[in-house]
Amino acid sequence: MLDNLSITEKQILERLKTIPDPEVEVNIVDLGLIYEIHHNEEEKSIHVVMTLSARGCPVGDTIMQHVETVVKAFLPEYDVKVELTWEPQWTPEMITPDGKAQLNM
Amino acid sequence: MQAGLSTKNAPSPSVVLPHYAAGAIFFIIASVLLIFASHDLANTYIGPKILALTHIMVLGWVTIIIFGALYQLIPVVMEVKLFSEPLAHISFYSMIIGTVLLSYSFWNNYIGKTIYMEIGGGLIFLSVILFSVNVLFSALKTTNKTIENTFIVTAGGWLLLTVSLGILITMNLVFHFIPKTNLELLRIHVHFGIVGWFMMLIIGVASTLLPMFFISHKLNKQYLKFSYFLTNGGLIILAVLLYFDVNMWLKGAAGLIVLAGIIFFIKYNYDAYKKRLRKKLDIGMKLSVFAFIPLFLTLLFGILTVLNLDFLSKIQTSINTAYGVSLIFGFFTALILGQMYKTLPFIVWLKMYQDKVGKFKIPMPAHIYSEKVADWHYYSFLVAIFTLLIGIFAKESIIIQVSAAAFIITSVLYAYNTYKILFHKDQSEPLETK
Numbered sequence: 001m002l003d004n005l006s007i008t009e010k011q012i013l014e015r016l017k018t019i020p021d022p023e024v025e026v027n028i029v030d031l032g033l034i035y036e037i038h039h040n041e042e043e044k045s046i047h048v049v050m051t052l053s054a055r056g057c058p059v060g061d062t063i064m065q066h067v068e069t070v071v072k073a074f075l076p077e078y079d080v081k082v083e084l085t086w087e088p089q090w091t092p093e094m095i096t097p098d099g100k101a102q103l104n105m
Numbered sequence: 106m107q108a109g110l111s112t113k114n115a116p117s118p119s120v121v122l123p124h125y126a127a128g129a130i131f132f133i134i135a136s137v138l139l140i141f142a143s144h145d146l147a148n149t150y151i152g153p154k155i156l157a158l159t160h161i162m163v164l165g166w167v168t169i170i171i172f173g174a175l176y177q178l179i180p181v182v183m184e185v186k187l188f189s190e191p192l193a194h195i196s197f198y199s200m201i202i203g204t205v206l207l208s209y210s211f212w213n214n215y216i217g218k219t220i221y222m223e224i225g226g227g228l229i230f231l232s233v234i235l236f237s238v239n240v241l242f243s244a245l246k247t248t249n250k251t252i253e254n255t256f257i258v259t260a261g262g263w264l265l266l267t268v269s270l271g272i273l274i275t276m277n278l279v280f281h282f283i284p285k286t287n288l289e290l291l292r293i294h295v296h297f298g299i300v301g302w303f304m305m306l307i308i309g310v311a312s313t314l315l316p317m318f319f320i321s322h323k324l325n326k327q328y329l330k331f332s333y334f335l336t337n338g339g340l341i342i343l344a345v346l347l348y349f350d351v352n353m354w355l356k357g358a359a360g361l362i363v364l365a366g367i368i369f370f371i372k373y374n375y376d377a378y379k380k381r382l383r384k385k386l387d388i389g390m391k392l393s394v395f396a397f398i399p400l401f402l403t404l405l406f407g408i409l410t411v412l413n414l415d416f417l418s419k420i421q422t423s424i425n426t427a428y429g430v431s432l433i434f435g436f437f438t439a440l441i442l443g444q445m446y447k448t449l450p451f452i453v454w455l456k457m458y459q460d461k462v463g464k465f466k467i468p469m470p471a472h473i474y475s476e477k478v479a480d481w482h483y484y485s486f487l488v489a490i491f492t493l494l495i496g497i498f499a500k501e502s503i504i505i506q507v508s509a510a511a512f513i514i515t516s517v518l519y520a521y522n523t524y525k526i527l528f529h530k531d532q533s534e535p536l537e538t539k
Contacts, residue, residue: 019463022454022470024320024383054317055249056181059451062459069463091322092382104384 002012002034002066009037009077012046014075019066022059026102028067034083046071051090062075114180114185118456120194122234124173125449126527127201128441131165136512138212139493143505150426155412157212159433163298164204164229167437171306172196172236174448175257179240182313187244196235203228207491226272233268237261252329256309257336263301270294285348293347299432300340307440308332308370311393315374318390318447319381328373333373335366353413357517360411364404371397382535387471388479392443392486398491399435406431423498430497434512442486442519449497450474457499457531465533473529474522482518485511 005013017027018032022051028034028050036049048067052060064082071080135158139146141153149155176193178184187193207226242259244254274290277283283290312329316322339362346356378394386394405429413421448471458467488512494503 012255022451023318023467038311053320054476055318056184062455062462065459067338073463094322100323102384104475105382 002037005037006039008039012037012039012048012071012074016048016067017069019063020069021063024053024097024103026095028063030096030099030102032090032096032099033063043079044077045081046075047081047083049083049085051085053090055086061064111113111224114186115455116176116180116183116190116193118452119188120190120454121173121177122449122527123197124176125168125445125523127197127275128166128170128173129516129523131169132202132438133513133520134517135161135166136509136516139509139512140506142529143496143502143509145427146430146505147500147502150422150429153211153214157208157503159429160204160211161208162433163303163437164200165208167303167433167441169200169204170441170445171310172200174310174444175240175306177448177452178313179243180312181256182251183244183247183254185246188239188246192235192239196232196239199228199235200232203230203232222275226275230268230272234262236267252326252333253309253313256305256312256333258490259333260302260306260309263297263305263340266499267294267297267302270297273454286454287348289350293344295414295429296340296343296347300336300343303432304336304367305436307366307437308336311440312370312373314447315393316377318383319377320383321377321380322476323380324373326373326375328369328376332366332369332373335369336363337366339363339366353411357408357412364408367400367404371400387446388448388476388483389443392483393447394443396436396443396485399431399439401433402454402494403428403436420498421538423500424499427494430493431460431490434493438490439486442482442515445519445523446474446479449523453526453529457529458533466534467533474526478518478522482515482522485514485518489515 002013009086013029013034017029019028020026020083021028021031021033024031031053033052034048034050036047038047038049039045048071050064050067052063057063064084067082068080071078071082095105130273138154138158138161140243141159145152145154172193176187203225206221207229208225210219210221210225215446224531240258245256247254270290271294273283274287274294277285277290308329316324325472339359343356343359343363345358372399406424409417409424410428417424450473454470454473462468474530492504492508496502496508
């Protein structure tokens, strides 16, 4: 899902690592919540597809707003779309080794 | 934005926050009154002061906070907007005034005879109807029909029945239209309230929140479905048996059906605990996990209360009192103390910072209260609840007074943190530019 990222997409991913999940205080990239990042230079658009660790997460909306703000701050001239998906459903296997280390898993 | 997001559905904080503020004050009042009710509690499970204390705890403390938390939670778990915010406001004030009047009337032993009792009972009835209407009409709009949500809606129905029966009992004191003693009806009232309203609701809410906060996945929802049918079925059978006063073994069997339902709920959440991603529990989860110890005690004392065994007759009164105490002062209180830290900081944090995320340096929800104070009241609460149970079985009011002192410390420290969160000032700072 996050394979074959372009340089810009990788830079976006790095910036998204500054966003913590307020409950677990681990960043959303290492939690495995970011599924896809698409950078379209012609249309000047960025499309982020992400999920949440639980349906009904009380801060889900805020996390998504945070993603939009961070990407906009990095690339102000681009149109940013953050899409929420429940497919595939998030599971703990999606946490990166860094995230697992932070959670003492 | 897609369906399934909660913040857009969340009610105005002015609906939710006053419930937490009022609940903390009622908890302090109940803790102080425990000193004055200590002599009664050492000797009996019913009486003017115990009735007053029980209603302050279950209405002023437990129900008010549950109402507030549900107004926030319903939009989250059901993915709908709350049906009506004005109804929630009226229900809140109605419950506050009703609880004060009713408890004042009980404390002064004015059962069924005073204007305070009539107005207080009426206001509580109004509050409950408005709350139930809000829950049911919100639930009707949801497309997310999970077993957890069904528990919450069913609890609203049982609450209506509980309060209706409470009103019938007080009217029966005057008009005697039901050919039963009030103690017999009271037993049904108490079990509707305890199992139908509180347990049903707590099963629904806890089974939603605990796995979410533990970050647990792949749980077996069949356990919750078994739990639903067993607790509801058992309660209906128990109520019929209590009304017709059928022999104690049948009542015990009905109690065991309810117990089996609660055990399935415990199993579901135990699995969530075992599969949790976060091995280290924060203070909110520590208190929530601890709550299951008084729940076990409640189940044990509850069965012994129903069976009323001969060889335990000397301590039967203490067992009956311990049944209610371990549930209300133990299980409910531990869960509320803990879940406050998992809900209120987020509500205030969202209100203060949701438009500032990513643009300013902001504190995390866990940083807007004192963890040290929370740790202190965790330990003072452990002392308070175990001392209270010891005092009840020893029939020593002085031990209950020691427990009351520990409860006062617990409630004041809890209130300190609650108000620290409620009055949290914006601490956002400009982002450091590189």
